[in-house]
Amino acid sequence: MSEFFSPARLPVCAIAVLFLGAFLSALFGRVKIIRSVLAILAVSCSFACMIALVRPVMLGGEVIVWSADSLSSYDGAALEVDALSLFFALLVTAAAFVSCIWAVSVPKQDDSSPMGFSLFQILTGGILAFVLSGDIFTMFLMAEAASIAATSLTAVSGRGRGAMKAAFRALVLGGIETVFLLAGAAILYANARTLSIARLCTVIPGMIDNSSIKIAFALLFAGFGVNACLVPFHLLAEDRAKGSAPAAVLSNSALALGGIYGIVRLTCFLFQTMDLSSFQFLLVMVGSASMLLCVTMALSGRDLDQILGFHAASQNSCVLIAFGLHTTDGFSAGLFHALNCMLFSALLFLAAGSIMRETGKASLDELGGLGRKMPHTFGLFLIGAFSASGIPPFNGFASGWMIFRACCAKAVESGRIGFMFAAVLFFAASVLTAASFVRVSRSVFFGPLPEGCENCKESTLGMRLAMGIYAALCVLAGLLPGVAGRFLTRPGTVAAFNVEKYIDSMLGAGTASEAFGPFVAAAQNITFDQSGVWSPFAWLLILCVSFLAVSGASAFFRRSLPEAPDAPEDAGGAPLSCGGEDRVSLEEAADPLIDLTSGCKRYFSLMERIHSDNLNDAALWAAAAAALLMLFSMISL
Amino acid sequence: MEIVKSVLLDLGYILIFPGFLFCFLGGTVLSGIARRTAAELRKSGSPALIQPALDFFELCGKETGVPAPASRILVLLGPFVGLAALIAIQLLIPICSFTAFPGIADTLALLCLLAVPALAEIFMTVSADTPDAKARLRQQVTAMISCALPLVLVLLAVGMAVSRETGSGMDFSLQNIAAWQEEAGCLLFRFSMVPAAAAFLLIIPGVTGMQSFDTAEIVDEAGNGGSAQISGIPLAVSSLSRSVRMLTMTSLFTAIFLGGLGTHVLIADGLITFFFCAVVAACAGVLTVVFAERLKTGKFFLFYWTVVSALAAISLVLAWYGL
Numbered sequence: 001m002s003e004f005f006s007p008a009r010l011p012v013c014a015i016a017v018l019f020l021g022a023f024l025s026a027l028f029g030r031v032k033i034i035r036s037v038l039a040i041l042a043v044s045c046s047f048a049c050m051i052a053l054v055r056p057v058m059l060g061g062e063v064i065v066w067s068a069d070s071l072s073s074y075d076g077a078a079l080e081v082d083a084l085s086l087f088f089a090l091l092v093t094a095a096a097f098v099s100c101i102w103a104v105s106v107p108k109q110d111d112s113s114p115m116g117f118s119l120f121q122i123l124t125g126g127i128l129a130f131v132l133s134g135d136i137f138t139m140f141l142m143a144e145a146a147s148i149a150a151t152s153l154t155a156v157s158g159r160g161r162g163a164m165k166a167a168f169r170a171l172v173l174g175g176i177e178t179v180f181l182l183a184g185a186a187i188l189y190a191n192a193r194t195l196s197i198a199r200l201c202t203v204i205p206g207m208i209d210n211s212s213i214k215i216a217f218a219l220l221f222a223g224f225g226v227n228a229c230l231v232p233f234h235l236l237a238e239d240r241a242k243g244s245a246p247a248a249v250l251s252n253s254a255l256a257l258g259g260i261y262g263i264v265r266l267t268c269f270l271f272q273t274m275d276l277s278s279f280q281f282l283l284v285m286v287g288s289a290s291m292l293l294c295v296t297m298a299l300s301g302r303d304l305d306q307i308l309g310f311h312a313a314s315q316n317s318c319v320l321i322a323f324g325l326h327t328t329d330g331f332s333a334g335l336f337h338a339l340n341c342m343l344f345s346a347l348l349f350l351a352a353g354s355i356m357r358e359t360g361k362a363s364l365d366e367l368g369g370l371g372r373k374m375p376h377t378f379g380l381f382l383i384g385a386f387s388a389s390g391i392p393p394f395n396g397f398a399s400g401w402m403i404f405r406a407c408c409a410k411a412v413e414s415g416r417i418g419f420m421f422a423a424v425l426f427f428a429a430s431v432l433t434a435a436s437f438v439r440v441s442r443s444v445f446f447g448p449l450p451e452g453c454e455n456c457k458e459s460t461l462g463m464r465l466a467m468g469i470y471a472a473l474c475v476l477a478g479l480l481p482g483v484a485g486r487f488l489t490r491p492g493t494v495a496a497f498n499v500e501k502y503i504d505s506m507l508g509a510g511t512a513s514e515a516f517g518p519f520v521a522a523a524q525n526i527t528f529d530q531s532g533v534w535s536p537f538a539w540l541l542i543l544c545v546s547f548l549a550v551s552g553a554s555a556f557f558r559r560s561l562p563e564a565p566d567a568p569e570d571a572g573g574a575p576l577s578c579g580g581e582d583r584v585s586l587e588e589a590a591d592p593l594i595d596l597t598s599g600c601k602r603y604f605s606l607m608e609r610i611h612s613d614n615l616n617d618a619a620l621w622a623a624a625a626a627a628l629l630m631l632f633s634m635i636s637l
Numbered sequence: 638m639e640i641v642k643s644v645l646l647d648l649g650y651i652l653i654f655p656g657f658l659f660c661f662l663g664g665t666v667l668s669g670i671a672r673r674t675a676a677e678l679r680k681s682g683s684p685a686l687i688q689p690a691l692d693f694f695e696l697c698g699k700e701t702g703v704p705a706p707a708s709r710i711l712v713l714l715g716p717f718v719g720l721a722a723l724i725a726i727q728l729l730i731p732i733c734s735f736t737a738f739p740g741i742a743d744t745l746a747l748l749c750l751l752a753v754p755a756l757a758e759i760f761m762t763v764s765a766d767t768p769d770a771k772a773r774l775r776q777q778v779t780a781m782i783s784c785a786l787p788l789v790l791v792l793l794a795v796g797m798a799v800s801r802e803t804g805s806g807m808d809f810s811l812q813n814i815a816a817w818q819e820e821a822g823c824l825l826f827r828f829s830m831v832p833a834a835a836a837f838l839l840i841i842p843g844v845t846g847m848q849s850f851d852t853a854e855i856v857d858e859a860g861n862g863g864s865a866q867i868s869g870i871p872l873a874v875s876s877l878s879r880s881v882r883m884l885t886m887t888s889l890f891t892a893i894f895l896g897g898l899g900t901h902v903l904i905a906d907g908l909i910t911f912f913f914c915a916v917v918a919a920c921a922g923v924l925t926v927v928f929a930e931r932l933k934t935g936k937f938f939l940f941y942w943t944v945v946s947a948l949a950a951i952s953l954v955l956a957w958y959g960l
Contacts, residue, residue, distance in 0.1 A: 408809075546728075595779040
């Protein structure tokens with residue numbers, strides 16, 4: 001019995017229970033209570049399996065391998081759990097678990113709910129199998145399963161033509177991803193006669209001069225890039241966000257982070273190219289471009305789900321920047337930011353889902369005044385917004401601060417000023433994110449209630465509980481970044497910088513030294529920079545005492561001063577109008593970003609022009625991206 | 638006994654110097670200096686140096702008023718959180734070689750902490766939801782976005798200059814920057830840091846809300862103009878916050894460009910720092926009239942992200958090459 005529950009079987013159990021749950025939900029899901037219990041059971045079992053692996057993998061440093069005996073002759077079809085894959089698996093299962101609590105608490109579920117629950121579990125299982133997979137073909141299959149489930153969830157979201165259109169575009173982009181990944185895997189198999197990641201790790205570095213291997217790199221990079229919604233595939237973030245809120249959480253955060261995980265496996269393990277400055281440049285440049293483009297797309301967005309989709313993609317791109325630095329501090333900061341992205345993006349999507357479900361509207365122009373109707377949802381949304389904007393002491397600030405420092409340290413260490421400008425762009429994106437959330441908060445929660453929203457009610461207790469869990473984690477991760485570092489991000493970083501251990505665990509001790517010659521175990525040399533200064537508890541304590549002092553002094557003045565006779569006049573504030581000749585209507589003035597958008601009118605109109613709904617354009621961009629990547633790998637590898 | 642003494646000392650820092658009382662007095666006087674300088678240049682009536690303090694007391698005496706559609710909690714809480722955050726920031730900025738609470742936040746953290754009072758004020762304005770508030774929101778959001786980029790470039794330039802000299806990695810600690818200036822001389826007198834200092838001076842009017850940039854006049858078709866406004870204590874605290882922001886920004890300028898000129902006697906160091914802050918505030922007043930006031934809102938953002946950022950970037954590049 002104890003052998004059955006050995007750690008080696010837990011990964012396959014975690015995946016199987018989700019697919020079984022999906023099957024049973026499809027069979028018996030017509031009754032709400034049954035589908036809810038099945039979904040909660042499946043995702044909680046899966047999450048529990050992953051938690052059970054924390055001790056041996058994260059703390060003990062083990063690499064757990066599971067291989068189906070009947071398939072072992074194929075030299076693949078294995079699952080592996082090292083600290084890096086477990087980190088992402090924990091993110092996926094935790095997000096699925098908390099989002100499932102939200103999903104089962106939705107009061108009025110529509111006809112598509114049984115199918116939605118089934119697809120939700122397939123999506124979770126697909127992403128989980130993707131990150132735990134030990135061979136490139138299983139990765140491809142599971143990426144496809146997850147991508148199709150995400151697309152289907154958008155299609156069945158019950159949000160009319162817009163959702164169907166988004167699902168169709170996601171399907172086309174998913175098809176492009178299929179072509180890239182399958183072609184890349186096929187080329188690798190044709191050259192190396194294996195699909196096992198560990199075996200490929202030993203073989204590929206010796207074949208790197210082969211042109212077809214270089215093309216395989218470009219195709220796999222582009223394929224994972226589609227999954228991660230990187231530029232020029234960022235429109236997928238908008239399409240995936242059109243699904244229900246839990247689906248958006250998984251597809252825009254977990255699946256996209258899965259794509260970034262794929263890129264890390266590709267660059268750090270399969271091709272081991274991250275020591276080359278050109279590949280560091282590639283990751284940082286692609287990450288920076290995606291981050292800036294997505295945040296500016298969010299600034300000009302009009303729909304709540306669309307804006308959040310772009311913000312999620314922008315924040316995920318920051319993770320890629322951190323990984324591109326290829327320093328232990330950068331990687332650790334990137335993993336921490338991935339964790340935080342998952343938390344605040346999930347919180348924002350669920351809060352937005354609560355609003356859209358209650359009002360039936362997504363357009364910022366049609367929403368307003370909901371702060372009074374849904375005060376708890378408003379408060380939770382603000383926590384998510386502050387976290388995403390990198391406001392202290394929330395989690396987004398803690399990881400953003402680490403990435404910024406890592407970029408600067410890398411710039412000094414490598415002598416390349418470009419890394420410092422990446423840090424500056426990262427900071428600029430944070431400020432633009434904050435401005436975007438001011439606009440969203442203003443449009444959704446303040447102002448008069450629009451017609452049809454008079455009877456809106458606060459989210460149910462279960463929905464608020466799910467959002468509350470994410471909000472609490474956002475605050476805790478911001479206040480206690482060291483805890484996440486010790487148990488999650490540092491073991492993940494050590495695993496990412498220790499390819500030899502991964503190879504030895506999968507293929508037997510001594511394989512790595514046979515392939516690469518004698519080496520010093522990288523993990524023993526890994527150190528983390530502790531020099532940064534940020535003490536959130538001390539700052540909060542000072543803030544609280546200052547707040548009490550200010551409040552006390554104000555109360556004292558209020559009591560002791562006689563009442564002034566005249567109407568108040570704003571002292572010290574800038575005049576509202578200095579006799580300018582421009583005149584704008586109230587509606588225009590209501591947009592707090594109008595000065596930014598009018599100041600950069602050319603940029604925004606260019607963005608509008610190149611982001612057409614034409615699918616041919618999307619395919620053209622994809623082909624251009626793949627061609628550029630091929631050219632890059634031909635030159636740099 | 639030691640613990641009680643330490644707690645009392647910390648409370649003294651927070652409540653008196655360089656905390657609440659110092660922020661109130663210093664902030665209002667510096668704000669008065671900047672406004673008076675600007676008024677002198679405009680050749681309009683010069684307000685008294687203590688006018689911001691008088692305004693504060695006058696507003697405190699008014700009945701607290703919150704417009705009907707506004708969120709009462711945000712209007713009442715926002716200004717207090719904003720002012721408390723500014724005081725908490727002031728406590729982390731070195732006064733010559735003295736820092737009330739060292740080792741809590743470096744310059745990068747401080748940069749992000751500056752967003753807390755800005756957002757507190759923005760959310761107070763958002764919640765007011767009057768036509769006047771809409772116009773002010775545009776100003777506040779534009780100012781927040783505009784000043785962030787040049788400010789981060791200035792701080793990077795300073796960090797780079799210090800790290801090049803010390804030969805260590807990037808140092809973002811304000812205490813270390815001040816201590817290094819004590820040994821090596823003020824950064825302001827280095828050729829490479831002059832553009833960064835100029836950029837910082839241009840940032841001050843933006844961050845402190847001094848810039849009365851040319852906001853488009855709002856046409857309210859419904860005719861229900863800005864009659865319903867926030868008044869009383871929240872407005873008083875909000876106006877005090879703007880004054881304290883002047884102290885925060887000028888003392889940050891003094892710490893990073895004029896650090897190391899102290900005497901190691903706290904009172905004397907406080908007076909020296911305040912003198913420099915007053916000079917910087919006067920410069921900010923001049924720059925408000927010369928540059929910031931002439932900008933239309935759309936141009937304001939571009940000016941800061943191009944001209945001011947370019948100045949800071951020049952310093953960063955010069956410091957990068959060790960010039």
